Amino acid sequence: MTSDFLKNPPLGKPWLLYGFLGVSLVLNLTLALRSPEAPVEAAPAPEAVAAAPVAAAPAVDLNTAIPPELVPPLPEPLGVSRRAGTQVFSAPVNSSLSATFSASPARSTAALSAVYARLFVWDVELRRDLHKGDMVQVLFEDTEGVEPLVLAARLTLLPGQGGERVIDAFRYQAQGDRFPSYWTSQGTELPRRLIDGPLADYEQISSLLKDRPTHEGMDFKTPIGSDVTAPRAGVVTRVNWNHAANGNCVEVKFGDGVLAKFLHLNEDLVKEGQRVTAGQLLGRTGNTGRSTGPHLHYQLERGSSVVDPIEYHGTLRRTLPPELMPEFTRHVTELTAQLDTSVALAGI
Ligand SMILES: [Zn+2]
Missing domain, CATH: 3.10.450.350 (Nuclear Transport Factor 2; Chain: A,)
Structure with a gap:
């Protein structure tokens, strides 16, 4: 949760993030x-x-x-x-x-x-x-x-x-x-796409949990203003904590005890203590806090352990409909x- 600074160094241009990712990949992909x-x-x-x-x-x-x-x-x-x-x-x-x-x-x-x-x-x-x-x-x-x-x-x-x-x-x-x-x-x-993820659509998953040991979530590159919805029913436990790093942010405790964090939002639309249903709008994506480009950071935790959203949600793969194939x-x-x-x- 405190690693978002590492994840998003305060650099200027969007491609620098990829440069950073590249450096990370150099380390990871040797x-x-x-x-x-x-x-x-x-x-x-x-x-x-x-x-x-x-x-x-x-x-x-x-x-x-x-x-x-x-x-x-x-x-x-x-x-x-x-x-x-x-x-x-x-x-x-x-x-x-x-x-x-x-x-x-x-x-x-x-x-x-x-x-x-x-x-x-x-x-x-x-x-x-x-x-x-x-x-x-x-x-x-x-x-x-x-x-x-x-x-x-x-x-x-x-x-x-x-x-x-x-x-x-x-x-x-x-x-x-x-x-x-x-x-x-x-x-x-x-x-692959998360089953019942927090965004209906997005440009790209730009960072996976496994990419970097210092990064504790999954990043979705998406324009400012994209709807962020609750993947599961739960209770809003925190809003806008550690604002300098996380920007506008929401934390939801799902019914199964897993904590979900949604960072760098443009706006939050829920309040602490509020119950939310699966699919309910939590806020809209942004580029607030230490973020080098519009994206959603989505992080899951169970107790003191970080949970990989891919394992938690499961994934699916779409295929093009036959009429588009020609x-x-x-x-x-x-x-x-x-x-x-x-x-x-x-x-x-
Ligand atoms: Zn992230």
Whole structure:
């Protein structure tokens, strides 16, 4: 609860928050890589050995595994291309994601690394599953003063434990949604959503509990004025405590004894001692207290322990309705062509 200062250092521009997240991710995502001298295919796991014949197949389709012999010995990018308004970066994974992205043409490579990582944390335990020679690809727009905007991204994991995996992410705003989100080519949303969370919609979950040991909640990036509702019935136990750090804030004790905190609000709409029902409006999101951009900090505690909202609520994954798939598929085809530009350059 007192860590919000650490979570939100009093820096100026929004992308600096991502820079900060990037630094955090550097610490968190430093990879347990195989030693540089060891050949990539020398993974000790039996599964990796079993997968070796598949890896030796001559396919050069970057949608499948990258044969180890095609992975450059040095962590140099395969290709960087510039298009009008967008840029593509493609490279094999180096010692860490941030080291990999340090070769990218982004204004803030740490910010691009953090934004990219945010897309894949739902499917990949990056600290455990990412290895040297895995492949990152990203199509992004880079505007001064704001965080990089990723239009499409792909992560290709070399065959190994669990086999080869390709995960792609396409930015797309579904009809009826307030914000664009990221979807696989099959139309499944990549970021998971809390079941009965405090916000009906938001731009992005910008920080998970597990991201940083000093951060005790989950952050939802969302414009000022978004409705914050009580996920469960309970009693309002505190309002606007530690205002300098938390800004306008509300604390609710749910019926099961779990304490929920909602920080950095623009306005609170409940009073201490008030009973609230599940779904009742508690306040509206803001950027008050020590916060570098409009967002909701949502924190759960049971006794002296912090509770992960993901475990407490459970999550769901949306899929696009069939009637949107033709348009979405065209969109994916366009973005994929751009995403693969750097691969084409690398082949020259
Ligand atoms: Zn937070």
